[in-house]
Amino acid sequence: MINTPSGKRSGTGRRGFTLAELCVVAMLLGIFSTAALASLSISLRQWRTLSAQMEASSSCRIAMNLVTNELRQAASCRATNVVRYYHEGEDAATTVSTAVLEPYIKNATAERLVFTEPNPDNFDPINASFTPSDGTYYRKVTYYVKNDTELHRKVESLSTNGTASQKSDDLICVCKNISLKVTCLSAKRYQVTVECSQTANGITSSANLSTVVVVLGA
Numbered sequence: 001m002i003n004t005p006s007g008k009r010s011g012t013g014r015r016g017f018t019l020a021e022l023c024v025v026a027m028l029l030g031i032f033s034t035a036a037l038a039s040l041s042i043s044l045r046q047w048r049t050l051s052a053q054m055e056a057s058s059s060c061r062i063a064m065n066l067v068t069n070e071l072r073q074a075a076s077c078r079a080t081n082v083v084r085y086y087h088e089g090e091d092a093a094t095t096v097s098t099a100v101l102e103p104y105i106k107n108a109t110a111e112r113l114v115f116t117e118p119n120p121d122n123f124d125p126i127n128a129s130f131t132p133s134d135g136t137y138y139r140k141v142t143y144y145v146k147n148d149t150e151l152h153r154k155v156e157s158l159s160t161n162g163t164a165s166q167k168s169d170d171l172i173c174v175c176k177n178i179s180l181k182v183t184c185l186s187a188k189r190y191q192v193t194v195e196c197s198q199t200a201n202g203i204t205s206s207a208n209l210s211t212v213v214v215v216l217g218a
């Protein structure tokens with residue numbers, strides 16, 4: 001310690017923050033925190049909305065790809081309880097059997113799709129014992145919407161005469177709302193339309209896909 005000429009002691013002279021300064025700092029921190037939280041909330045809302053749009057589009061693409069790719073490979077099963085004939089109208093049937101069981105009337109639209117396809121377990125048309133009238137060589141596939149929110153794919157195995165027994169029922173995708181519509185254009189041409197929607201932050205995002213499918217194996 002050093003004595004000054006005036007006799008007073010000289011120190012570091014440190015002093016604390018005043019109450020006014022602390023109040024200003026607290027106020028600034030509050031403003032910055034509020035702005036940061038508001039920005040985070042806006043970002044989260046935008047992310048949820050974008051996520052809903054992406055989910056609707058993704059579900060729509062998944063459903064459309066699966067339905068159309070499988071429908072193209074559909075094949076007619078002429079077993080007693082399965083065979084269907086393409087109709088030009090309600091009362092006029094042609095002699096053309098079709099793999100699509102629903103819808104199978106020209107210009108008719110159904111909210112589900114039912115068709116037969118080769119059974120991968122035993123389908124072998126080259127084999128001498130193969131016959132199209134034996135239902136065991138085929139299986140029945142149904143795409144349908146449950147509760148307006150779930151798209152399902154049901155597979156049924158067939159007996160010799162075509163009697164169906166359920167083998168599986170798989171969930172394809174889930175959205176707030178799903179719509180499947182199939183329109184019969186001819187014995188081998190079908191228009192498939194899938195629409196999916198998802199809601200976030202009170203905003204509904206929708207995706208819609210439509211295409212014409214030619215059944216190659218019918």
